[in-house]
Amino acid sequence: MPARPRPGSDAAVVVSRADRASEHIGERLLALGDWTDHEDADRADAAGGGTYYRTGGAELRTFDELHIRAEGLAEAFDDPDLLFVASRHSGDTGPLLTAHPTGNPGPAEFGGEAESFARAAPNALSALLSAFDEHAPEGYGVAMECTHHGPTDLDVPSLFVELGSDDEQWDDPEGASAVARAILDCRGVAPDRERQLVGFGGGHYAPRFERVVRETDWAVGHVLADWSLEDMAHPREARGVVAAAFERSAAEHALVEGDRPVLREVIDDLGYRVVSETWARETTxxxxxxxxxxxxxxxxxxxxxxxxxxxxxxxxxxxxxxxxxxxxxxxxxxxxxxxxTPSPESRSRSRRSRAGPDPSAGWRSRRGRLPTTSSRRWPTCCARSTTRSR
Structure with missing residues (x-):
């Protein structure tokens, strides 16, 4: 469960004029909340200055630059506790609400610095998934993604909050309203909790790590999927990158999917612990x-x-x-x-546990369908929709 709201904590909301889905989400935010407008004459309108908006626990500012390539976004706000970037999601995934932290384990092809990460917000990610579940319109799926693209200079715990996956959804008032409501629901949510993991391996949509988020009391920060580990240098040469993933997730534990003995060795040498999904479940x-x-x-x-x-x-x-x-x-x-004496509910849970996790878990849809997207798809959320060559 997400940590409870903290009175007085503020969330920064970034809207990009270069992304029409971002602007649409911003419009729905202003329509849903009781906002007051203010003027910032000290900062250029293109960089979040000029007219900006405040409501209880949140401040919204608009920027000209495409968010994935922007720098200094947090500097426009007054010491926020959490930063949300409203964004489009691009991919062959159908209607989808999704969220993820940002960073580049390898080269910086789409914004930010290479081998660098923004500060993740593991507990807030868990809260967003719950809010998506509540507000997703009929036909929309809900998912979390692995870490990808910029910006990487965000020291404030941050997440991209996205509406996807094509023109129809970017212009959909119900989809944009669902993302806006999810953001508003997360005002005051703590970015971190005591139990946080870094994820290594798996597909872009990280079903194993989403299961952990949904079914245990562990939150997940940065997730380095199979494709990003392939982009990263050899683990022994990328010790700094691996360490940064933990530091920027405020985590001491890792869940590694697949047989990666050298990576496990490096994580252990850095002083962090590799655990299993079973361990996360049993220690809940x-x-x-x-x-x-x-x-x-x-x-x-x-x-x-x-x-x-x-x-x-x-x-x-x-x-x-x-x-x-x-x-x-x-x-x-x-x-x-x-x-x-076990209750009927606990016996039912025990039977499900012995049966093992549902391989389809981790993708929630109001239509009950599963994604046809393979782990080799790499939706960039805001730059392009391609199939990445492995």
Whole structure:
């Protein structure tokens, strides 16, 4: 669940005149909120000055330059806690509401600096997905994307919030209103939470990482998909890039999809921990101090340690019973604690857990259809729609 709103925190909203979907979302924002207009004579109109707008917990400014190539966007605002960039999404994905942080693990082909990242907002991304679910019009899908394109100079936690995926949707008042409402719903949402991950590998639309966001209490910051890892230098030569992905996500853990032993080694050498989706699920609700203590005393989660309902929320000392040494090496090691009679709901959850995650999870659509886009598609959100050669 997203962290609760913080009274007094402000969100900056960027609208680009070079993107008609961005302008459309801006128009819907002003129509939905109780905004007051103000004048900034110290800053050029093209750079967010001139007339700008304020409402409770948010400020909206408009820029001439295409947002992915703009620099200094946050400087136009007065110390915001969170920055949203309203944008179009381009791709062969049909009607879609999507969001992602920005950055370039490799070359900077579409704005920003090479091998650089903007500051992500993992908790706010989780909140946006929930808001998209609530407001998406009939026929629209909801997704999160991997990290791509500029700008990269944003030190304020930031996200691109997008309406896609073609002319029809960019001009759709219902789609633009849905994005606007999602932005307004996220006013005051904290950008971070205690539990945050960096994602490595997988497709552009990151279904595994979206499952983690939706089904655990872990948030996800930057996601370096398969194609961006291929663009990146060899992991041993790109230690700084890998470290920056963690720093700009405010994260200490990583989830790596696929067999990437060298990358895992580099992450470990940098002092971060690679975990599995199972680990994220099993530690949900369990204090990390308790997790660390019991993994050290008994066995890692990935070797079978399970906490069960008594472990959720427990923070304190633990005691290992006097049992045969071979027990601690078994694949499933449970916390010695009283077991309550499971409810029908918990039995249902257990059956679903044993069945494994739904491979289609991570793409929500009001029509219930799945994307036909492969992981090799690279929608640039605001520059072009192409199929990227691998």
């Amino acid at each position: 609700g369990v204090p990390l101090g308790t997790v660390e203590e019991l993994e050290s005393a008994l066995a890692p989660v990935d070797e079978g340690l399970r906490f069960g309902d008594p472990g959720a929320g427990y923070e304190g000392s633990s005691r290992r019973p006097n049992c045969p040494p071979s027990w601690s090496r078994r694949r499933r090691t449970s916390i010695p604690a009283p077991r309550a």
